[in-house]
Amino acid sequence: MKKQKVVQVFSPDGALGCAIPGFQPRDAQLEMAQAVANNIDEKSQLVVEAPTGTGKTFAYLVPALMAGKKTIISTGSKNLQDQLYKRDLPTIIKALHYTGTTALLKGRANYLCLERLDYTIAQGVMGKKEVLTDLKKIRRWNERTKTGDFSECTSIAEDSPIFSQLVSTKENCLGSDCPHFKNCYVLSARKKAMQADVVVVNHHLFFADMAVKQGGFGEIIPDAEVVIFDEAHQIPDIASQYFGETLSSRQVFELCRDLTLIYRTELKDLKQLGAVADSVQTAVQELRLTLGESGSKGNWRDIYPKDDVQKAMQQVLAKMLFAIEVAKPELKRSQALLNIYERMTNFYQLLSRLTETEVTGYCYWYETFGRHFSLNITPLSVAGRFKNQMEKQDSAWIFTSATLEVAGKFDYFCRRLGLKNAKTLRLESPFDYPNQAMLCVPRNLPPPNGRQTLQELGKRLLPVIKANKGCCFVLCTSNFMMRGFAEYFREHSNLNILLQGETTKAKLLEQFVTEENSVLVATTSFWEGIDVRGEALSLVIIDKLPFTAPDEPLLQARIEDCRMQGHNPFTSIQIPEAVITLKQGVGRLIRDIQDRGVVMICDSRLVMKPYGATFLQSLPNAKRTRSLRNVVQFLTSLQKTNSENNS
DSSP: OOHHHHHHHHSTTSHHHHHSTTOOOOHHHHHHHHHHHHHHHHTOEEEEEOOTTSOHHHHHHHHHHHHTOOEEEEESSHHHHHHIIIIIHHHHHHHHTOOSOEEEOOOGGGBOOHHHHHHHHHHOOSSOHHHHHHHHHHHHHHTTOSSOBGGGOTTSOTTOTHHHHSOOOTTTOOGGGSTTGGGOHHHHHHHHHHHOSEEEEEHHHHHHHHTTBTTBOOSSSOOOSEEEESSGGGHHHHHHHHHSEEEEHHHHHHHHHHHHHHHHHTOTTOHHHHHHHHHHHHHHHHHHHHTOSTTOEEEHHHHTTSHHHHHHHHHHHHHHHHHHHHHGGGGGGOHHHHHHHHHHHHHHHHHHHTTOTTOSSEEEEEEEETTEEEEEEEESOOHHHHHHHHHHSOOEEEEEESOOOBTTBOHHHHHHHTOSSOEEEEOOOSSOHHHHEEEEOOSSOOOTTOTTHHHHHHHHHHHHHHHTTSOEEEEOSSHHHHHHHHHHHHHHOOSEEEETTSSOHHHHHHHHHHSTTEEEEEOGGGSSSOOOOGGGOOEEEEOSOOOOOTTOHHHHHHHHHHHHTTOOHIIIIIHHHHHHHHHHHHTTSOOSTTOOEEEEEOOTHHHHSTTHHHHHHHSOOOEEEOOHHHHHHHHHHHHHHHHHHHO
């Protein structure tokens, strides 16, 4: 690909300038586009940190389409996936007069399963009366949809319980034996992806598919000559989920339900099938009771040796094995039973591996939620597996995000993915941070984990938030702090306090932007992927440095493994991860060249501890202060300017 052609596309009178009203060339965007073009020609590895405002989507789309090669673009979320496919990609296609084909591919949980729809209509929905109303809406929508993609069904809330009842899983899918096989939405999407020149997926689907076969990709994502990861900072953690193994009580309960259904419909003479299904479910429920309270997460190696847990686990294994023995002689009578038998066998094998906790290189952990639980075996590193895949596939690999480097280096990200010879590029932000933003670490802060920290912080923060008339995100590192701040602000002010979890994410953001004096108090899921521009958001408060909880089992295992290799886990793992997360949170403030505001980080370790310099070096070069008075003056001046501009 000739360098001059890429330069021409991004010039003021080039293809983008002619096709996009108001398009302005950006030096950083062009620099990234040229680096991507070179990487595609060389079929090498490229890691790019592209700050917000760089225009990185166009910077990788243009050279990818100009190259005319089979391309996979993987995004960090389904929302970004839809935005890329429905907005950004069509814009570039039109500008470049691209004649290739494109496809959008999601995981099967995003598509309506026609067989499950028939089943739910026949058996009735589970849940409240509203769920039945949602089912009627989906039946009407199904008459006109061509894709079966639930994101198109906008008349139903995205968190409606109906969706989980109308999707297939890899375990219960009937495949070619399904009566709706020829009209299957998942199959149709896969076929289109196999034939397309450019396929847009998300990281979860990409790694679920990569995990299908040791020797290469599964059948969902075809081999490609160019692979681009947007929001690439998420990749190592997502990959570890799919390179590991998980068994949940929900999966087992679904299997028991399907066994019972087979007995009641196809094999009515095989009463023992129903009995073994009940016995497996009871054993799993007993195991759940031994795992303790809801919302706990722990090291399976620590809890499994306990007598009650080990006894319950062995009981589940025994009941599952007996169910397998009951089903085996009858397999020729029912294809559906054969599918269930294969699931039972896989579950039994995984349960057996969960008793072999002496295997090294993996974290064995459990998690409880309500009446359910999951058991997990997760690799401590995905570097070897991912590196092997890249070596087997003769492709160009591009990784980009706004948060990849730590203190000017990409070592942490590259090490986690096994990138040995990757070229790296850190682009400069197009924003004028010294004039657009202020960073404040207030003086005399209470200790991060003190008893009175929440109350004392609330007293200090509330006057600043009031002075700013809301327009504020309060990003917390724990649910305890999130709920505590929301309660304190509601009790001591008339501000419009919006709390994560009280309604959907989309509804919260809509209320935040449209309602006056709004303060959004949130945790993890609002630290990234949120784009609020303009006067609606001018203050972001972060309660403390986002170190992962030390009792998180996977982190514990990685720390121990790091120590065994002779490294310092605090500097090698904990600090880099916290830096990347903090950069994401800070990045919520300035999203546009017109944005102005303040980021407050309420953790004195930033200025008192030696490692604080690593965090500060990784953050934008906003003007800095420790005075809340300076913060209020800065915010007040912004309000005055905004008022004058709007009058």
